[in-house]
Amino acid sequence: MRLARIVHHGAAVTAFVTGDGAVYPLADPVGGVDDLLSLSADDIRALEQRILARIEGGELAAAMPESWLPPLARPGKVIGVAMNNSAFARPSFRYFDKPAFFMKSPSCLIGHGETIVMREEYGLTHPEPELACVIGRRGHHLDEATARDVVFGYTIINDVTSVGLKDEDSLHLEFNKANPGQSPAPWRRARDEHDWDVFLTYHFRSKCTDGFGPIGPWITTADAVPNPDALGIRAWLGERKIAEDSTAKLSFSIANVLAHLSRYTALDPGDIVHFGTAIDPTQYALREANMLRDPSDVRIEIDGLGTLSNPVRVVEDA
Amino acid sequence: MRLARIVHHGAAVTAFVTGDGAVYPLADPVGGVDDLLSLSADDIRALEQRILARIEGGELAAAMPESWLPPLARPGKVIGVAMNNSAFARPSFRYFDKPAFFMKSPSCLIGHGETIVMREEYGLTHPEPELACVIGRRGHHLDEATARDVVFGYTIINDVTSVGLKDEDSLHLEFNKANPGQSPAPWRRARDEHDWDVFLTYHFRSKCTDGFGPIGPWITTADAVPNPDALGIRAWLGERKIAEDSTAKLSFSIANVLAHLSRYTALDPGDIVHFGTAIDPTQYALREANMLRDPSDVRIEIDGLGTLSNPVRVVEDA
Numbered sequence A, B: 001m002r003l004a005r006i007v008h009h010g011a012a013v014t015a016f017v018t019g020d021g022a023v024y025p026l027a028d029p030v031g032g033v034d035d036l037l038s039l040s041a042d043d044i045r046a047l048e049q050r051i052l053a054r055i056e057g058g059e060l061a062a063a064m065p066e067s068w069l070p071p072l073a074r075p076g077k078v079i080g081v082a083m084n085n086s087a088f089a090r091p092s093f094r095y096f097d098k099p100a101f102f103m104k105s106p107s108c109l110i111g112h113g114e115t116i117v118m119r120e121e122y123g124l125t126h127p128e129p130e131l132a133c134v135i136g137r138r139g140h141h142l143d144e145a146t147a148r149d150v151v152f153g154y155t156i157i158n159d160v161t162s163v164g165l166k167d168e169d170s171l172h173l174e175f176n177k178a179n180p181g182q183s184p185a186p187w188r189r190a191r192d193e194h195d196w197d198v199f200l201t202y203h204f205r206s207k208c209t210d211g212f213g214p215i216g217p218w219i220t221t222a223d224a225v226p227n228p229d230a231l232g233i234r235a236w237l238g239e240r241k242i243a244e245d246s247t248a249k250l251s252f253s254i255a256n257v258l259a260h261l262s263r264y265t266a267l268d269p270g271d272i273v274h275f276g277t278a279i280d281p282t283q284y285a286l287r288e289a290n291m292l293r294d295p296s297d298v299r300i301e302i303d304g305l306g307t308l309s310n311p312v313r314v315v316e317d318a
Helices: A041-056 A163-168 A204-208 A254-261 B040-058 B163-168 B206-208 B254-261
Strands: A002-010 A011-017 A023-025 A067-069 A078-081 A101-104 A116-117 A129-135 A151-158 A169-172 A196-202 A215-221 A232-238 A240-246 A272-274 A298-304 A306-310 A312-315 B002-008 B011-017 B022-025 B067-070 B078-081 B103-104 B116-119 B130-135 B151-158 B170-174 B196-201 B212-220 B232-237 B240-246 B272-276 B298-302 B308-312 B312-315
Touching: A002 A023, A011 B272, A023 A254, A067 A215, A101 B103, A129 A232, A129 A240, A129 A254, A129 A298, A151 A298, A151 A306, A163 A169, A163 A204, A196 A298, A196 B196, A204 B103, A215 A306, A254 A272, B002 B022, B011 B212, B040 B212, B067 B212, B103 B206, B130 B232, B130 B240, B130 B254, B130 B298, B151 B298, B151 B308, B163 B170, B163 B206, B212 B308, B254 B272
Parallel strands: A078 A272, A116 A312, B078 B272, B116 B312
Antiparallel strands: A002 A011, A002 A067, A002 A215, A011 A023, A078 A101, A129 A151, A129 A272, A151 A215, A169 A196, A232 A240, A232 A298, A298 A306, B002 B011, B002 B067, B002 B212, B011 B022, B078 B103, B130 B151, B130 B272, B151 B212, B170 B196, B232 B240, B232 B298, B298 B308
C-alpha cells in the first residue's frame, strides 16, 4: 500500500496512491500516516482492501494533489548512514568496520515537487539518492534476523549535501600542541608526524540546511517491499544521469544497519533511517552533480517506490 | 521562574521550583512546560506571581520529586555548537570562522539524577558541561541584535561525548585515489601531499547514544537570566574538578550562535540549542575525565541555573 500526505482543497490530508499512480485523498476513518504506524501487516492489508473496495464502489474520488508534503506529519529523529556503498570501501580508505551514522534534521524535510532553494554560499552541493525506511514499532537492541520487523514502510530521500558548508565546518587541530601528553589512535599514526593531527567535521549545515531533505512522494508499506536489499536506484540532475545503482551494493544491509543502530539508540515509531547514497564517486564525479551550477530538477527513482522529483532554484544570499 | 518536569505520585507533572529549591508540583491550570513556550515575558511574570500567591495561600504543597525528567516532554531538534570555547581557538588550529553545529538526539536526553549507563565498548567518554537554551518562539534569519528574543529559558546540559566511538566512526580517505582529477580545499594543502587526505567523522554514536544527554534539573525562564553571556560554569567528576569556566569565554556568543544557526534552519518552539563545552583541554585533560574508568557522579553547576547531577554506572556489553 502506498500512503502519501498531500494538500487537497487547501488542507493537509492523507492519500492512498494506486499502483498506476492515481491519488485518492482519504478522510475519516483513516487518520494521518503517523497514526497508522503501529498497524500490523495484517491490519495494513485489511485497510488496503477496504480502501480498494471504497474506490471500486465509487465512494472515493481521485484528485490531483495541490502539492505533496513529506509523508509523515510528525517525523521523529532522522538518521543517515555515511558512505554506505561498496564503491567507498576500496583499499585506499581506512573504511568503517560498522555503519557510521549522522542525523538529518526533521526541519529540512520537504515534499515531492517542492523546491530545493540554493544559495551561492553553499558552494558545491550535490544530491544523494537514497532508500529510507520509516519505523513503525519501537526497536531497541534488535537482532539482525528480525530487525526489519520494526519497519513500517520504505520511501525515497534525497540526502542533499553541501561540500562547501562541510568544508567550512571542518576543523584542523594539531593534536600534540593542544593536548600535550595525549596519544592519538594508532590508525592516525600510520604515515608520519602529521597523522597526529585531528580533522573534525561537523555536519549540521552541510546536511540539515532548509530544503536539504526532499522525501517521498509516498511511503510504500513493508509488506509490498519483499526485498529492500535489492532495489535499483537511478538518479538524474536535469538530463544528466548521476547514479545507477542498487541497494544490493550497500556495504551494510538494511537489517545490519537497524540492528547496529538500535544498540545505541531506541528506534521509535516515526523515526526515519536512510541507508546511504547510490552515487559511485569514481563513476559519477560528485562535482559534476552540482546543484548550484546546474539548478535543474533532481529526479530519483527506486524500484517499486516511485520517483521523487524536486526543482532547484538559486536565490541571492540573504 | 524555574519550571521542571518531575514524577510525582507516579505521574509526570510540571513543577515550580522556588529560589531556595523547594519543588511544588503543579496541576491545572498549568499544563506541561511545552505548552508555556509561547508565553511573553509579561505572561511569565504574571504566571509566576499567581503561583507564588497560591504557595503563600497554602493552595500548593511542596514535595520531593520521585524523579526528575528532562524539562520538556516533547523536545524538538537539539543542536550543539562544536568546540565553542576560546581555549580551542589558539593559533595551532585551523579554527572555525563561524560556529559549527551538530545534532544531539532527543532520544538521548535524561533527567537530573538519572543514571548515565556506560558500556566498555564506548571507550574514553567524557562529560561536557554546557549552557543550553530552550526556544520559545519560531526564529528564522534572526538578527544578532534581537536573536535572544526567541529564547524561552535556559538550562544545563551534559553533552556526553565518547572519544572511543568517535574514533571508530571516523574515516580516512585518500582524496586523490578516490576522486581522480578533483582538488581538495586549499587549506588542506598547507603541509604536504598527505594534506590531500580527507578525514571525516560522523558523530551520532559518540554524541547521541542512550543516556548521553543529561539535561535540567529545570528551565529558568529568560527574564531571570539577564546576561547568559557571563555565567560561571563548574563541573566535577566525583571529587575531581574538571571545569571552571564562564560563558564569557565562548568563542561565539549566544546571540551570534542563534543568528548564524537560524540562517540555515528555522528554530521552532521546543528546540534546544547548547553552546559548547566549558572544559579547557589544556587545563583539564579530557582523558582524566573518563566516565568509563571513573564512574562517579557528574555534577555541573551554572550560576543561577542550579546543579545537574547524574550518577554513572558501567554495565557489561550486551
